[in-house]
Amino acid sequence: MRLPGRRHLRTFTSLSGAGVGEALLPALSLMALVRLTGTHVSGQVIFAQSVAGVWFLLLDPCLENAAQRFVPMEQERSGRGASLFAGMLRWDVLIGVAVTGAGLAVVAAVRLLGLAPAEVQLMLALAVVTRGAMAPYGTASAGFALADRLQGLGLLRLGCAVLSFGLSVGGLLAGGALLYLAGQAVAAAVMAPVYCALATRVLRAGLGPPGPRVPMPAGMIPFLLKTSVGTTVAGVSDVGILSFAGFIGGPSLVTILKIASAPGRFYANLAIPIAAMLYPRISHRIATDAGTAAVRRDMTRTTWLFTVAGAVTVAAALPVIDDVMGLAYGHGYARAGGVAMLLLAAACVKGMVLWSNVLPLALGRAGWRLAYLTAEGVCFVAVLAVAHLAAPEVFRTSLVYGWGVLAAAVAGTGFWIVSMRRVLADDRSRPLDPDAGRIPGEETAGAGTGRA
Known part of the structure; x- marks a missing residue:
């Protein structure tokens, strides 16, 4: 078996380090949460985070998967892959804001109807804000992958995990479970523009500056x-x-x-x-x-x-x-x-x-x-x-x-x-069949645009 090259090893090391940080630091903060607040309160926090996660899973279209498939195709076809990615990143931010607003409206309705205790309502609101701030992370991360700059993404992810850990544990020690969630929300909101700005920069360096907007690829x-x-x-x-x-x-x-x-x-x-x-x-x-x-x-x-x-x-x-x-x-x-x-x-x-x-x-x-x-x-x-x-x-x-x-x-x-x-x-x-994944009956609109 041929050993991977140095660049692949550096990329793997960076992403693995980020993965370790993203697993270890939340685990440490969870240990502190369970020990300091007990099973019941920590369970309420986890439940609020899970409900917010399900809300965004249901309404966020997750553009990162489409970006990693269609941006290379558009770059190969017209040389304007950066333009397609920039448009997808803008849409991801706007969708995240809209889904966050809708989620907070639902929490307000829960409050008016008295369906949950006041503390749980605040937990849900903070968890929704956190997930909303993280909405563009996926598409921005796809930009690093498309530009072949995953090593830099690993460092960015690790920095985000450290910031979230510090603010959440600091909030927990200062004021309990609500400030624990507030610290996570602040960290996510701080890092979101950093993710988007750096992703745009590395993709511009890899694929060239965005040009005129491109039509949505077929499929x-x-x-x-x-x-x-x-x-x-x-x-x-x-x-x-x-x-x-x-x-x-x-x-x-x-x-x-x-x-x-x-x-x-x-x-x-x-x-x-x-x-x-x-x-x-x-x-x-x-x-x-x-x-x-x-x-x-x-x-x-x-x-x-x-x-x-x-x-x-x-x-x-x-x-x-x-x-x-x-x-x-x-x-x-x-x-x-x-x-x-x-x-x-x-x-x-x-x-x-x-x-x-x-x-x-x-x-x-x-x-x-x-x-x-x-x-x-x-x-x-x-x-x-x-x-x-x-x-x-x-x-x-x-x-x-x-x-x-x-x-x-x-x-x-x-x-x-x-x-x-x-x-x-x-x-x-x-x-591989260049039309692999084409939607049955779909008309091709030119070379490279008929793939789904």
Whole structure:
């Protein structure tokens, strides 16, 4: 196996460092929140954050996926990819502002109707503002990827994580849970213009200055709809599950699931940089009609790498997970170690096919990803509902849910490995179909514009 070049290693190191920071610092702030406010209040905070997350998953179109597919195509076709990206970034900011306003209006309605305690209402409002400020982060990050400047993105993400940690923990120590959320909102609002400005600058350096506005590429709206729904469904396995847990099991179940998912989230954040590096790489090969052999090679190497990494991680965590959970969150949470181990194992299994998050999008087959994520999300919700009915006590509910998630991860990984062979097995040297992902019946509007 050929070793990666220095530039790839620097990029991976930067993104991995950011991933570690984005996993470790929120975990440390969560430990402080649980220890200082208790299970009930910390569960309310997590629930508010989850509801805000679901709100934006439902209404934010997630333009970053479309940007990474259509900007390279527009650059190849007309040389005006920077203009397309600038327009998409502006729209992302405007949509984020609109969704934030709508969310605050809903919170105001909840207040008028008296559907939640006053403190929970304030938590919801602060969580909505935080998510609204973060709305353009995804598209701005896509700009770094398109300009091949992911190393700089890693440093920016790490700085954002440090700022959010400092302000949230400082607020927690100064005034409790509400100031904890207020600190996160301030950090997100400060970093949003920095993200957008730097993304615009690096893309201008990589693709040239934006010119006149370009018309929307053919097939972009259907692609955007599919990817947005897919991203919404994917959120069910994270913030959506926590919201559902809050409705059926209360703040205690939310807190247990949140802290038990921390080790798996930490591992996933280490794996995400590989997907971030693969997406623009595959998209570029497709935009330039490269062959499938290189794509297959990247997928196979990634699977082998994370098979070994996952096995090592599980073997290292198994003997110490209970002690670590008790030390981090308090002796009463040591029982969550078994749940954390199951969710960590599930994250390791899913990491073997982390390319499954980007391969369908790069091929223009967003419907494949949507169908899979829908099935996975429905499975997770069903597992949690059954677990709660079968074992109402929160630790037992969490344990049953952990086994269900692990089983789903094993089945899903097997599905993607088989699917990769079917997608890329026709001919290793055959160029990818330039019309892959075209919406059936769609008329082409010129070279390179008929792809979805």
